[in-house]
Amino acid sequence: MKYFFVFAHxxxxxxxxxxxxxxxxxxxxxxxxxxxxxxxxxxxxxxADGDDFPKxxxxxxxxxxxxxxxxxxxxxxxxxxxxxxxxxxxxDVVVLQFPYWWYGMPAxxxxxxxxxxxxxxxxxxGIHGGERWGDRFGEGTLKGRRAMIATTVGGRMAHYGPxxxxxxxxxxxxxxxxGILFYPGMDVMPxxxxxxxxxxxxxxxxxxxxxxxxxxLNIHSISPIPFRPQNFGDYDDVQVLKAHLGTDVxxxxxxxxxxxxxxxxxxxxSGNYSPxxxxxxxxxxxxxxxxxxxxxx
Amino acid sequence: MKYFFVFAHxxxxxxxxxxxxxxxxxxxxxxxxxxxxxxxxxxxxxxADGDDFPKxxxxxxxxxxxxxxxxxxxxxxxxxxxxxxxxxxxxDVVVLQFPYWWYGMPAxxxxxxxxxxxxxxxxxxGIHGGERWGDRFGEGTLKGRRAMIATTVGGRMAHYGPxxxxxxxxxxxxxxxxGILFYPGMDVMPxxxxxxxxxxxxxxxxxxxxxxxxxxLNIHSISPIPFRPQNFGDYDDVQVLKAHLGTDVxxxxxxxxxxxxxxxxxxxxSGNYSPxxxxxxxxxxxxxxxxxxxxxx
Numbered sequence: 001m002k003y004f005f006v007f008a009h010x011x012x013x014x015x016x017x018x019x020x021x022x023x024x025x026x027x028x029x030x031x032x033x034x035x036x037x038x039x040x041x042x043x044x045x046x047x048a049d050g051d052d053f054p055k056x057x058x059x060x061x062x063x064x065x066x067x068x069x070x071x072x073x074x075x076x077x078x079x080x081x082x083x084x085x086x087x088x089x090x091x092d093v094v095v096l097q098f099p100y101w102w103y104g105m106p107a108x109x110x111x112x113x114x115x116x117x118x119x120x121x122x123x124x125x126g127i128h129g130g131e132r133w134g135d136r137f138g139e140g141t142l143k144g145r146r147a148m149i150a151t152t153v154g155g156r157m158a159h160y161g162p163x164x165x166x167x168x169x170x171x172x173x174x175x176x177x178x179g180i181l182f183y184p185g186m187d188v189m190p191x192x193x194x195x196x197x198x199x200x201x202x203x204x205x206x207x208x209x210x211x212x213x214x215x216x217l218n219i220h221s222i223s224p225i226p227f228r229p230q231n232f233g234d235y236d237d238v239q240v241l242k243a244h245l246g247t248d249v250x251x252x253x254x255x256x257x258x259x260x261x262x263x264x265x266x267x268x269x270s271g272n273y274s275p276x277x278x279x280x281x282x283x284x285x286x287x288x289x290x291x292x293x294x295x296x297x
Numbered sequence: 298m299k300y301f302f303v304f305a306h307x308x309x310x311x312x313x314x315x316x317x318x319x320x321x322x323x324x325x326x327x328x329x330x331x332x333x334x335x336x337x338x339x340x341x342x343x344x345a346d347g348d349d350f351p352k353x354x355x356x357x358x359x360x361x362x363x364x365x366x367x368x369x370x371x372x373x374x375x376x377x378x379x380x381x382x383x384x385x386x387x388x389d390v391v392v393l394q395f396p397y398w399w400y401g402m403p404a405x406x407x408x409x410x411x412x413x414x415x416x417x418x419x420x421x422x423g424i425h426g427g428e429r430w431g432d433r434f435g436e437g438t439l440k441g442r443r444a445m446i447a448t449t450v451g452g453r454m455a456h457y458g459p460x461x462x463x464x465x466x467x468x469x470x471x472x473x474x475x476g477i478l479f480y481p482g483m484d485v486m487p488x489x490x491x492x493x494x495x496x497x498x499x500x501x502x503x504x505x506x507x508x509x510x511x512x513x514l515n516i517h518s519i520s521p522i523p524f525r526p527q528n529f530g531d532y533d534d535v536q537v538l539k540a541h542l543g544t545d546v547x548x549x550x551x552x553x554x555x556x557x558x559x560x561x562x563x564x565x566x567s568g569n570y571s572p573x574x575x576x577x578x579x580x581x582x583x584x585x586x587x588x589x590x591x592x593x594x
Binding site: 010011012013014040046047048049050061062063064065101102103104105106107108110111113114117133137154155156158159161163164165166167171172174175176178179180198230235238239240241246249250251252253254255 | 307308309310311337343344345346347358359360361362398399400401402403404405407408410411414430434451452453455456458460461462463464468469471472473475476477495527532535536537538543546547548549550551552
């Protein structure tokens with residue numbers, strides 16, 4: 001199979017890089033093809049602006065989506081964007097790997113999405129208006145691919161559990177998993193989330209690494225998150241979930257055909273929260289400020 | 298009062314810029330002080346990397362949070378970051394205004410957060426470990442300030458309603474409103490969200506503008522989103538909501554002292570969804586692809 005990693009971490013000797021390197025090595029050893037877009041190493045242009053459309057009419061104000069549409073349709077996008085689009089089309093599996101910074105992706109990765117997800121490629125596909133609003137959420141250019149988030153988190157697992165102060169990781173990842181990965185048609189796999197990584201022992205790191213590798217090797221035997229597709233009868237003609245569906249759930253579970261499915265995966269076990277939600281890496285009690293952990297690693 | 302706008306749009310002649318310009322003008326006319334960080338005009342450095350710490354020991358791997366901590370503590374941050382921190386400290390009201398791109402902020406704005414929210418400034422404040430995890434969510438450096446998101450959206454309002462295909466706007470904005478604005482102590486106001494802006498008539502634009510201005514002028518007479526503070530008894534010693542609270546709700550409403558509060562505001566009315574959730578700007582039926590709307594404007 002063909003694996004495409006979009007990787008965002010500034011430090012080659014970080015835990016994130018270690019996880020990525022070991023995963024790539026293991027996949028290649030198993031006979032798979034792998035491409036990595038290491039955004040920091042590539043000095044990826046993070047900011048979406050008029051320079052993304054070298055042939056546009058600069059006498060008119062920039063309307064980014066329309067400029068994107070024209071550049072995509074006319075083959076006048078920048079080379080860096082075209083290359084990433086080709087990698088996405090090439091891949092069977094797309095992995096976004098990043099440190100979890102401020103409840104989302106690092107800016108360089110968000111900028112990869114903003115620029116590579118062109119109009120006509122990732123959105124603006126199909127009719128919009130009347131009873132339709134595009135071929136998306138279960139349809140689209142990237143249909144047939146599997147996608148997965150892998151992320152390292154500074155905070156405690158408890159903070160991201162069903163009643164943790166940050167909100168659940170499933171809900172926090174929703175804008176990416178549903179809005180960025182499912183939108184252009186990819187099936188979204190449960191994410192590999194590693195908590196309290198600043199306190200992780202060597203054994204914990206090895207456990208994370210093995211879990212990550214197994215998730216990737218077995219990605220075709222794992223069930224994707226059961227997000228409801230937009231255009232197959234569950235939603236009405238203004239893309240609102242029909243009244244007889246999801247009657248006894250709230251939040252994002254409404255948009256899963258199996259509402260009880262919990263995608264958050266810790267060390268390979270879906271929805272694995274202990275009664276007090278303490279992860280294995282949390283065994284060291286820290287009191288001094290010199291050992292503070294942070295949300296951003 | 299002192300208003301600080303962090304503004305992210307590449308085009309000075311966009312609807313976003315129009316809304317921002319009119320709002321700034323109205324606030325000044327009313328006698329308020331206003332500072333705008335126009336990130337595109339400033340050519341803001343979006344990517345967080347080792348260059349953010351000119352005095353760091355480059356013989357060691359970059360650990361971004363620790364480098365941030367040392368630079369903040371020793372006064373060796375870059376000038377651009379220090380200036381933004383001073384603006385935040387100066388302000389009574391902080392407004393993040395941006396087009397809603399791929400279910401989040403444009404990369405340049407995420408990069409403003411990643412870089413300006415330094416360790417010791419926005420996080421890593423207070424004890425972390427044992428029963429505590431920082432002075433955050435209701436406490437922190439920016440306590441006493443009010444913050445608000447203003448965002449323009451390409452999609453239909455229906456898509457962001459209680460059962461809309463995108464998930465609710467309240468849930469989609471949670472990582473920013475709770476994770477970025479409430480985290481360092483700011484009170485978070487209901488957001489100003491404008492839907493289907495690509496189809497907006499001149500009258501609709503004027504209505505948006507007036508609504509936005511009134512939200513800003515009246516920001517001290519509006520109730521903030523009732524997010525629960527972390528350290529005042531609602532959460533236990535691993536920052537999990539105590540069992541007797543929020544017993545009959547799911548999702549982010551758990552973390553509001555008034556679970557029924559809906560923050561999503563359309564043209565000034567909180568939680569204002571019509572039965573079919575059609576916004577006033579949706580009166581034009583579009584069938585031809587030349588009139589397609591998109592998520593990203």
